[in-house]
Amino acid sequence: MTIQFNDETFHGDFTFKNSDWAIKRFPFPFHEDSYMYSVNMEPHKSYRPGSVFEKTFDVDEHYVAEMKDRARVLADDPLRCQSLPHMTLAGWDLVELIMEAKAAEYPDLFELHKDGNRWRWINKPLGIDDTFTFLDESTLPYGPMEYITRQTQGDFAVLDQRDDNLWMDAGMVTTQADWSLDFDIGMNFFEWHAPVPKAHEMGIFVRALKFLLNIQQGQPARRLNWTMTVNPLLDTSPENYHKWGTMKQGLTMENIGEKQHLRVELQTFFRLPRSNALVFPIRCYLIRFEDLVTVPKWGRRLHRVIRDLPEELATYKGFIDNRPLMVEWLSQYDDGSPTSDGIWPDD
């Protein structure tokens, strides 16, 4: 296999680590030295071979470990995966989308063989070889959405489209930045975005919804979002806040470089063909500060972004208390020289 999968954990002893390859391809989210919300959508087309934008569903060295972590979270809390009864067809759409894309783009890792509606799916990294009947739930060990998202990195919100709105009617959510599927299930686009500061006044959500409602088959879109996480935790859920919230205390100048992570979400949007639903995969990438500053441009820029971020955003993203320490540590890597446009390293 072309990818060497890491043996690592996202809880307890936190052995998660990015290789040099993973650091170089990290989706750094800031294209300039400041940050404000925007509807920063672009077509989800293959871009920059080797980058996280190359494949429809990026697979990297963390794949096997992330799937183990998902199984662990689900065993503790099965409500992280829910699908209202009318969303089963959308689940099958997702099975088809992911299997076809992965088999075509990673032929050494995944195979899909179709004989009419009889499908054989081989997932080599996870040691799966299943034969099932497409559109027949009784032939899979889980519902279709759960089955395929237990084998795909990133969270998945599956949104029903009706009444000129989107509805959070199904999802697999175990790697989230402090939001809860169990709380949001059945809500519409404006309801589940209600806690976000500033963006409503800016009219962001009205424009974003209009864009999303018009996403068409064959024209997926993507954007990046970001926040901060102490320790490489994929599961920063409200349900488990009592376990991870306290980890935000105890950062020092000595340990922040290792413990503080920039958390970036590659969010993509696909129209699903049979159900006319929209699937919203949210893929989480983590990088510790000391790895991030090995790219000089990123170190300089992150310092400036965090230093100048409006207070409401730092509060909403949950790092207002640690911001002074972050800025102090990052300032060591900002010599004041200019940064080039765009998100990519200079070399």
Added chain:
Amino acid sequence: MSAGTAKLNVTVAEVKPINDLVTRFKFVRTGGGDLPTFSGGAHTVVEMQDGDITRLNAYSLMSDPADRGAYMISVRRDDEGRGGSKFMHSQVKEGMEMVISNPVNLFSLDLRAKKHLMLAGGIGITPFIAQMHQLSMMGGQFELHYSVRTASLGTYAEELSAQYPGKVHIYHDDQDEAIDLNTLLATQPLGTHVYVCGPKGMINWVHGTSEDMGWPREAVHSEEFLAPASGKPFEVKCAVSNKVVQVGEHQSLLEALEAAGIDAPYLCRGGACGQCETNVIGYDGKFLHYDHWLTDEQKAGGKHIMPCVSRFEGKTLVLDR
């Protein structure tokens, strides 16, 4: 980014006259291979190269959504129209290569419905044919009430009655048969959703009657594509692209913008979806708003126009394009 621009190259596999007015066209992927799956109610935009004019007309997909081997549409000839349907009837032959858009669904089933009650008028039958395929595959409950002018113009009425016995009810205008809408709506089980596709009068009748009877707005769905109206030629200034564009008598404003190489988004090209909404920077004259997207206040306000169907009469019109 223009919506509606993901294209499919197809070859016409069959041209089949259904009756005096309607012809069915079957498309397969040029060079072989599967077409994308779609959902019942979706349409495709067919590009027609009619001499110097590129016509883009939306037609509902009527084939089985699960059949990726071919798409089918049915086109009703409109002798009074601007030429799209006439082109399809007279110029399109088997073996011809054409370009169509990926499927777009602006009339999808509400999959929460306990029952789907479908009301069709004339050529408005086509999206329901695909939806009935989809529902019978999923085991969904549905009922079709289909109003036609005469038995001989009842497109697919006999086939559908045979295919879905007990679920299809045909009403012939020439025999004074009519859908008893009040009784029909009053006797539906809770959780029923109503879908209507047909002439404007029929759509308004269903919305009005259901509203009077206390049906929730969200449970009543309709689709009506307008054909762009012809009208007096007019001139438009495009501020962003810095171009002056002439709109011909039988051309829509959207088509004129496209012919001038101005990027203008669209999906339905029939005044329904809102995608092509364009800001008006200045005007001296009168708008002819034909869409059903803008509110009455917006139409009166003179700040927006839907170039796919609406027109203008007067001295100057300046658009934010």
